[in-house]
Amino acid sequence: MRWQMRNTIRTLGCGVALALGTAALAAAQSPKLDLGNLAKLADRADEVVDVTLDGQTLKFAEKFMEEDKDEDDAEALKLIKNLTGIYVKSFEFDKPDQYSEADVEAIRSQLHSGAWSRMVGYESKREHEKDEIWVMSDPNGKSNLGLAIIAAEAKELTVVNIVGPIDVNDLPALEGKMGVPHLDVRPNERGGSHADH
Amino acid sequence: MRITKLVPATCAIIAILASAAMPARAADREFHEIVNRLAATYHQKPMSFMGFVSFVARFAQPQGVSGIKFAIFDDIDPSLSPDENEFDAFMQGIVGSEFQPFVRVRSHRDHEQTYVYLHNLKDASEMLVVTIETSDAVVVKMRLKPEAMKDWMDDPVGESKHSAHNGGLGSRD
Numbered sequence: 001m002r003w004q005m006r007n008t009i010r011t012l013g014c015g016v017a018l019a020l021g022t023a024a025l026a027a028a029q030s031p032k033l034d035l036g037n038l039a040k041l042a043d044r045a046d047e048v049v050d051v052t053l054d055g056q057t058l059k060f061a062e063k064f065m066e067e068d069k070d071e072d073d074a075e076a077l078k079l080i081k082n083l084t085g086i087y088v089k090s091f092e093f094d095k096p097d098q099y100s101e102a103d104v105e106a107i108r109s110q111l112h113s114g115a116w117s118r119m120v121g122y123e124s125k126r127e128h129e130k131d132e133i134w135v136m137s138d139p140n141g142k143s144n145l146g147l148a149i150i151a152a153e154a155k156e157l158t159v160v161n162i163v164g165p166i167d168v169n170d171l172p173a174l175e176g177k178m179g180v181p182h183l184d185v186r187p188n189e190r191g192g193s194h195a196d197h
Numbered sequence: 198m199r200i201t202k203l204v205p206a207t208c209a210i211i212a213i214l215a216s217a218a219m220p221a222r223a224a225d226r227e228f229h230e231i232v233n234r235l236a237a238t239y240h241q242k243p244m245s246f247m248g249f250v251s252f253v254a255r256f257a258q259p260q261g262v263s264g265i266k267f268a269i270f271d272d273i274d275p276s277l278s279p280d281e282n283e284f285d286a287f288m289q290g291i292v293g294s295e296f297q298p299f300v301r302v303r304s305h306r307d308h309e310q311t312y313v314y315l316h317n318l319k320d321a322s323e324m325l326v327v328t329i330e331t332s333d334a335v336v337v338k339m340r341l342k343p344e345a346m347k348d349w350m351d352d353p354v355g356e357s358k359h360s361a362h363n364g365g366l367g368s369r370d
Contacts, residue, residue: 050301064343
């Protein structure tokens with residue numbers, strides 16, 4: 001009887017551990033980033049902008065774009081059709097050093113899993129600026145599952161997370177719309193990419 | 198015999214009428230609770246001719262926008278302004294899970310706070326906009342059809358400021 005109970009507990013324990021492990025792995029592999037740690041910067045920032053476009057809102061946006069038949073919107077419409085979320089968090093500070101490298105690292109660490117790869121990197125020590133664009137690919141590498149932008153300047157920090165199939169080259173169609181800032185992403189001569197503001 | 202037949206029929210009619218009226222009342226709950234909270238915070242009622250303005254707004258509203266309700270608290274005492282974090286929690290509690298956060302702007306520089314929430318329905322979206330500035334606070338609730346969302350999608354932050362300033366009326370163009 002005792003042996004049976006011990007076995008049951010052991011099986012349950014393994015089940016719980018497996019479930020927790022799977023959940024943690026799923027969270028680590030999700031194209032939706034956890035931006036919660038940035039909330040604490042709000043008190044120090046001069047201006048905070050937070051834009052959330054979830055799947056339902058994007059579906060609603062699709063409707064007007066389809067009806068509108070605006071050429072400018074056509075490209076954006078194609079893109080947002082399959083997206084399930086656009087999340088933008090932007091902080092402006094009145095002086096430098098109001099956020100730490102650790103604050104940014106908390107976001108960056110989520111991008112260090114195998115599925116994410118950095119497509120654009122730009123760093124200017126003179127201008128205290130570091131911009132990165134990361135893309136998450138599906139396991140077979142055929143399509144993208146999401147995109148993340150981190151634009152860190154001395155007095156400004158912007159994080160954009162787009163969930164759904166999107167390519168770096170599609171970004172210009174979304175820039176300036178739906179809270180996505182202008183990034184002027186373009187390929188450089190060495191085949192990589194470059195972002196400047 | 199006739200009375201026994203009449204009672205269930207009357208009850209059914211009342212139930213149908215009550216259920217028809219309920220969504221409108223429930224949908225306005227957030228608006229009224231926010232207005233009441235701001236009235237209590239600033240020890241003043243919203244501008245008194247709001248009923249008339251809301252009536253006029255029904256005829257002046259831009260295409261795709263309907264059911265505009267708004268309350269303006271003018272000449273508020275900024276020293277009474279609610280604590281940002283506390284008001285954040287209040288807003289979250291009030292809008293519940295039906296409304297999704299859409300835009301949140303917190304500007305210490307301009308002493309301005311803006312909240313925009315969306316409740317997506319089948320063919321329209323209900324929008325709730327709350328802006329608190331140094332001298333006034335505005336609460337707007339409206340229903341938007343897809344065509345009215347264009348400006349919001351193009352520039353959600355700019356549009357939220359614009360909407361709070363003019364009670365959701367007119368376009369910036």
